[in-house]
Amino acid sequence: MILSELTSPQVEVLSREIVCLIPTGATEQHGPHLPIGTDWMLAEAFGKAVEANLPEQVLLVPTLACGVSPHHMAFAGTLSLSPTVYIQAIQEMIGSLVAHGFRRFYILNGHGGNTPANELALRMVKQSHPNCWLAHADYYQVANSDISQLAGGVGMGHADEVETSLMLHCRPELVQTHKLVDDGLEPVPYVSGLITNFNERSLHGVAGNATQASVELGEKLYEAVVGRMVQEVSRFAGTITLLGQPYQG
Ligand SMILES: [Zn+2]
Numbered sequence: 001m002i003l004s005e006l007t008s009p010q011v012e013v014l015s016r017e018i019v020c021l022i023p024t025g026a027t028e029q030h031g032p033h034l035p036i037g038t039d040w041m042l043a044e045a046f047g048k049a050v051e052a053n054l055p056e057q058v059l060l061v062p063t064l065a066c067g068v069s070p071h072h073m074a075f076a077g078t079l080s081l082s083p084t085v086y087i088q089a090i091q092e093m094i095g096s097l098v099a100h101g102f103r104r105f106y107i108l109n110g111h112g113g114n115t116p117a118n119e120l121a122l123r124m125v126k127q128s129h130p131n132c133w134l135a136h137a138d139y140y141q142v143a144n145s146d147i148s149q150l151a152g153g154v155g156m157g158h159a160d161e162v163e164t165s166l167m168l169h170c171r172p173e174l175v176q177t178h179k180l181v182d183d184g185l186e187p188v189p190y191v192s193g194l195i196t197n198f199n200e201r202s203l204h205g206v207a208g209n210a211t212q213a214s215v216e217l218g219e220k221l222y223e224a225v226v227g228r229m230v231q232e233v234s235r236f237a238g239t240i241t242l243l244g245q246p247y248q249g
Contacts, residue, residue, distance in 0.1 A: 002051060002060045016101045018059045019237045022093060023047035024118060026067030026111035029075030029198075031159035031206035033179040034167055036077045038159070040065035043110030045170045046139050049226045050108065050233050057237040061097070064089060068113040074199035083117045090121035098129055103249060106236055107136035108229065131249045135236050139225050142232055146224035150217060157184060158198070160208020162221060169218030182209040 001014065025040025035041070044063040051060040069080040081089070094105050105125070107118050118136040126134055140147060140156035147162055148155055156162050167175050184207030187194055198205055240247040 001055060001058065002048075004062055011100070014059065016103060017237075018102070019054075019057055019104045019106050019233060020061050020094075020097050020102050021047055021050060021058050021233065022061045022090070022105065022107045023063040024067060024090075024107055024109045024111065024114050025063060025065055026069050026072075026113060027065055028067070028069040028072040028078040028080070028111070028113075029205045030163070031179075031183070031204050031210065032181060033176045033210060034159045034164060035171070035174045037065070038163060038167055039067065039111040041171055041174075042163070042166055043108055043139070045222075046110070046225055046229055047108050050229050053226070053230045054234055054237065058233060059102070061093065064093065067111045068117050069111070071113065071197045072205070074197060075205050083120075086114065086117045087121040087124065090118065091125055094121075094125050094132075098132065103129070103131060104133040104236070105135075106233055108233075109136060109138045110140075112138065133236070133240075133247070133249045137229075137232060139229055143221075143225040143228040146228065147221060150220050150224060152212075154208065157206075157208030158202075159206040160184070160210055161212035161217070162208070164210045164213035165215070165218035166221055166225075167218070168213060168215045169222045172215070180210040180213060181206055182211050184208055 023043035025043040027036055030038040040063050047060050051058045066079050066081050068083050068086050069078050072078040073080055109118055115138055122134040122136055144155055151162050181204050183204045184202045
């Protein structure tokens with residue numbers, strides 16, 4: 001089910017155990033070759049694919065297309081919400097659905113800057129609504145082993161071969177293939193948890209080898225991510241056992 005395509009009376013009669021699936025992305029620079037909307041477009045594409053596979057178990061909520069992107073602000077076109085505003089937006093989207101009786105929420109995220117904020121937002125919702133079922137996942141983490149296997153040992157970077165290939169599959173008309181670049185300097189020595197802005201580690205706003213991207217890789221990555229996400233959301237939609245008892249929330 002797709003929330004935006006239903007009428008209010010149709011929403012009224014839905015099962016309240018349906019999983020409200022919220023794609024979250026970003027509107028931020030993606031190098032010289034990918035569009036600003038890459039992160040929300042991919043999160044939404046995966047959200048739509050999950051819904052198409054599980055139409056009776058999933059209610060697809062409109063994508064939150066603006067994310068937490070202060071580290072990309074040196075590049076034109078980036079829109080960034082402060083973490084506080086972003087967390088509040090998630091809380092209030094969920095709160096609106098809770099007001100109408102829904103209680104299972106799954107955030108499908110496509111932008112790394114949102115991850116800590118998604119966790120905090122859901123922790124806060126759990127505090128105010130203990131009977132809600134809540135989970136969040138970054139699609140590229142859920143499918144990390146497949147991505148690494150398909151892309152020759154690398155994980156998801158930024159506007160890199162993985163993301164560019166996915167866009168070549170999902171929105172090929174928006175990829176400027178004559179502008180692909182390899183970019184993104186890793187700090188030497190590598191320091192775990194180092195906080196940087198993107199312009200401090202990348203000349204063109206890319207982290208990875210975008211020139212390695214291909215339509216074929218994109219198709220394989222897309223299928224792998226969809227398979228993993230359908231599996232995850234389907235588990236979340238089913239019975240979860242905690243302390244030997246079916247979880248009631
Ligand atoms: Zn991205």
